[in-house]
Amino acid sequence: MEQITSLVQIKGIRDGLLATFSDAPWEDQRTALLAQIDERPSFFQGARLAMDVGSQILKVNDLVDLRDHLSERNVVLWAVVSDSPTTEQTSQLLGLATRISKPRPEEQRQFADTITDDTALFVNKTIRSGTRIEFPGHIVIVGDVNPGAEIVAEGNVIVWGRVRGMIHAGAKGDRAAFICALDLSPNQLRIADEVSATLKPQKDPRPEIASINGEGRLQAELWQTG
């Protein structure tokens, strides 16, 4: 028993509890976590749990299953921190936070070093209300961005579809970033620290590109070929 439970380490952080997973098989660690909770049910009663799953690649089913098991034990899963983009995306789809207030500085830096101009997240689906996608590179979406959805990229954002939600390009201050879409009628656009209000939906939508113009203002214009 001692050996199983030591697979997962649980400690208190400012926002609740943090469970740190190792690289052992997911199924074993999941069992270990639940066993640890079952050992001290009163301690975990009503707890807010964040998980640091390292480089584990987790699918929707894995997280949903664990979250349901936790909620039966009255433990709320609110965040999953991971090095794996797949896991991060899964967590975001489920509306879980992927950053906690105490980031791991050394690994954060590592991640930043690997970003080149070519790093992009490709999302092939419609982004619905309540979904937030954050990525430290470019984001390409094939599908719509519905009202209430948020897309935040440190680089550019390209949407092959309609934009009616909020998009923030150049989130870390890159004023050269741009946003383009087949139909650009968002609630709000942001590039670096410039914010534009709602663009009116067009009657006859045409592809547009938004960027910061020479006067330092965020502006959208029709896409010109050639």
Added chain:
Amino acid sequence: MTAQVITVTSGKGGVGKTTAVANLANALAMDGKKVVCIDGDIGLRNLDVVMGLENRIVYDIVDVIEGRCKLKQAMIRDKHYPEMYLIPAAQTRDKNAVSPSDMVRICNDLRVDSDFVIIDSPAGIERGFRNAIAAADRVLVVTNPEVSAVRDADRVVGILEAEEKGTPHLIINRLNQALVRNNDMLSAEDVLDLLGIQLIGIVPEDESVIIGSNRGAPVVTDGKSRAGLAFRNIAKRLQGLDVPFMDLDQQSGLWGAIQRLTGRK
């Protein structure tokens, strides 16, 4: 028999989930199906009121889960249709009294000898909603043609897709065709365009729905009501029948006849 478990949900409150559940259950019972309704809104129950069964409640779903009664004892038989039952919610407890696995267990017990199990989900996307969708084979999302209701519906569709519950079907409730014509209300096309899921019915605005809910006699039992007809059509579609969508522009009564004669619609 293996019942189909259907959850009716919406995200936003007040769009007509409970009304839809009561009407669909009645319509299915009218077609001779055995139907069990479950009120998933623990703490704020009202499906019993809309179905006119409030004064018959002895046991509720929390009593079943906590072992104070058998499942059969909590099933209240309807006044008109002996093959229709309601499992009421507890009014004095909260959502945490039920867990997703409790719902799955109850639904699996009910599946054995009924045709349809219809779950009325509470508003919101928290515990009560999770409970309501845990056992669902099919989810119906109800929305009104209003921007706020559609946005909440979109959120719910996103969650259902993320949890791999399949793409839900859409009911657009309280559509007022006169307002749509004047561009004062979102049209069914606008709603569908945004949500991008399959439509299973459009229910026109009809004051007899409110009258029916207050009397505990759902509007489907009123042969003249157009909303009642819309719910009966949805019930047919749930049974796998192909029923054409009704013509919403058609107006009844003298005014409609005059408009048709003068060629104005």
